[in-house]
Amino acid sequence: MISQLPDELLIQILSLLPDADATRSRILSCRWKHLWAFLPNLHIVMPQFKEEANKFNDSVDRILALRADLPIQKFFLQCSYYGSGAYRVNNWLRIVNQCKVEELKFRFYDTIYWDLFRTDTLIKFTIEGSGVLVIPEVETLFPCL
Template identity: 40%
Template sequence: MLLRSGKKLSHKNSCADIDEINEDVITRLPVDVLKKILCLLPESEANRTRILSYKWMEICAFLPNLRFVMPSCVSIQQANKFHSFVDATLAIRGTEPIKRFSISYSKICNYRRADALLCTLVSQYKVQEIELMFPDDHRKRIRFCWPLFKTCETLVALTLKGKFVLDVPGDVLFPCLKKIDLGMEAQQVSSSVWKDTQLGEDRHLMNKFRETV
């Protein structure tokens, strides 16, 4: 009985060793190869690899598309940890341009830091697509920082979900915008949203306006 038990234990240990070796082999692949592998995965699965190790978190930071989902927070301190995580990811990335950036916030979040993040995306990362989602909270109406886009020459797609106030200044330009998705409560909608966009025959406009309560 003792010998048989020992054999089983030895077998389990050998399997664990094989798994460890296999993980090392994958991790030792060139970073460019690992990036390509992650790009082939669905975003949700690629993002899960961040928890494997710091190296995988670094690799995820350099993917062309970044997606963040804030967990439900019970305090502003918890929310700030999420904001800090996003900032740390961008710090790892440096100044490499971002193709698509998607972020979803919970009801408790630091709106000043969310605004600062958007400023960083536009000014430093030449982002092409932005998806910004806030929860439907009747207590808060978010004023989108349209002046950021006065000289933004990279944005081709913009998605806003939540209760935004669309008081768009007349001097805001969208020189490259081809797609805009406004899934929000339309309190104020200015015609200047569309006036200066370069929307051709391939335009894809999804206006999901709900009546103001």
């Protein structure tokens, strides 16, 4: 019966669950496969094995494409040592920035060149990992941070 509810209501219900449980809901049926991608909070963890990286990268591309410009409240991205490459991660962050992300937590182990901090929606930003984040010199990067 719950699968007969409209997508908007199912997404609202999923948003009340912990991130991991909401993500697991995609195995319930074909209809539920992509619903978690529309949640206001996205938690994405790259697999630790190099063999799984390409499939993972493609799935992140699809998730962000499905969302279009739907706002993101919280976005967590953990890259592994077998990362997606700086270009791909930069593209993901660019898309997330366009979705007016409010909170961003980013764990990475590579060098990232990112000039996307010119946003008026980011209010919380956390960086973890042993990577290098190269930021251009500008006066106002985080007006709301």
